[in-house]
Amino acid sequence: MSQPIIEARDLGIRFVRNRRRQLRLREMFIHRGGRQPSSEEFWPLRHLTFDIHEGEAVGVIGKNGTGKSTTLRLIAGVLIPDEGSITVRGRVAPLLELSAGFTTDLTGRENVHLVGSLHGLSASFLKAKFDEIVEFAGEQVQKAIDTPVRHYSSGMKVRLGFSVISQLPHPILLMDEVMAVGDAEFKAKCYATIERLLGEGRTMVLVSHNEGDLTRFCKRGLYLNKGELVLDGTMQEALDAYNNVVRT
Numbered sequence: 001m002s003q004p005i006i007e008a009r010d011l012g013i014r015f016v017r018n019r020r021r022q023l024r025l026r027e028m029f030i031h032r033g034g035r036q037p038s039s040e041e042f043w044p045l046r047h048l049t050f051d052i053h054e055g056e057a058v059g060v061i062g063k064n065g066t067g068k069s070t071t072l073r074l075i076a077g078v079l080i081p082d083e084g085s086i087t088v089r090g091r092v093a094p095l096l097e098l099s100a101g102f103t104t105d106l107t108g109r110e111n112v113h114l115v116g117s118l119h120g121l122s123a124s125f126l127k128a129k130f131d132e133i134v135e136f137a138g139e140q141v142q143k144a145i146d147t148p149v150r151h152y153s154s155g156m157k158v159r160l161g162f163s164v165i166s167q168l169p170h171p172i173l174l175m176d177e178v179m180a181v182g183d184a185e186f187k188a189k190c191y192a193t194i195e196r197l198l199g200e201g202r203t204m205v206l207v208s209h210n211e212g213d214l215t216r217f218c219k220r221g222l223y224l225n226k227g228e229l230v231l232d233g234t235m236q237e238a239l240d241a242y243n244n245v246v247r248t
């Protein structure tokens with residue numbers, strides 16, 4: 001078998017949670033002029049080992065705050081691990097959080113060009129595809145394309161983000177709760193695009209709380225709990241394990 005396209009080995013990352021913001025008024029008086037309260041380190045993810053092969057669609061499930069988005073950010077290279085390693089053999093098209101990394105003071109039009117070029121799309125390609133990208137994002141975005149993105153709704157940002165990112169030729173697609181904010185029309189467009197991209201042999205890692213979306217696209221599932229990979233099996237096995245814990 002060929003080498004995995006994504007290879008995580010004993011992967012871990014440490015974050016610092018600064019306690020200062022959580023101090024109560026009384027505690028602030030106690031600490032006044034004295035030693036600053038210490039920051040608290042924690043591991044949102046630790047000891048993660050998995051391989052993902054080219055063409056696989058893998059769903060990631062787990063309660064809120066269990067490290068799903070952090071896993072995607074590590075794969076995207078936005079975060080650097082403190083332990084272990086993550087090897088990614090191919091370029092990544094990331095659709096993380098609500099947008100594709102838009103600059104909110106720039107207009108939709110400017111962001112399409114900026115984000116597209118940051119991901120390696122040429123100016124001539126973007127010019128040729130611009131109308132298609134905006135049309136895919138829908139009528140509301142079309143009307144607001146020369147308005148700063150800070151005035152866009154969450155749904156509008158995701159629509160435009162998905163529209164740009166789905167144009168990338170990169171072999172790996174990362175998606176974090178993309179369909180959750182879209183309306184029915186956008187979901188249908190997303191489904192068709194994802195099916196096309198998977199049909200082309202792309203690899204996808206999908207974070208979602210929607211069982212329908214996960215089972216629709218992913219044969220394989222990773223179930224994370226408290227920053228640990230509890231189960232790496234079929235999507236249904238991962239969902240069953242997650243639901244057993246949630247219901248007890």
Ligand SMILES: Nc1ncnc2c1ncn2[C@@H]1O[C@H](COP(=O)(O)OP(=O)(O)OP(=O)(O)O)[C@@H](O)[C@H]1O
Nearest residue numbers: 015016017044062063064065066067068069070071
């Ligand atoms: N930059 C950061 N600094 C400190 N803590 C962070 C940072 N980013 C995330 N965290 C914390 O790390 C933990 C894991 O967060 P993560 O966003 O990966 O969870 P998640 O499983 O994607 O959650 P959700 O389902 O709510 O999206 C949480 O406790 C979160 O508060």
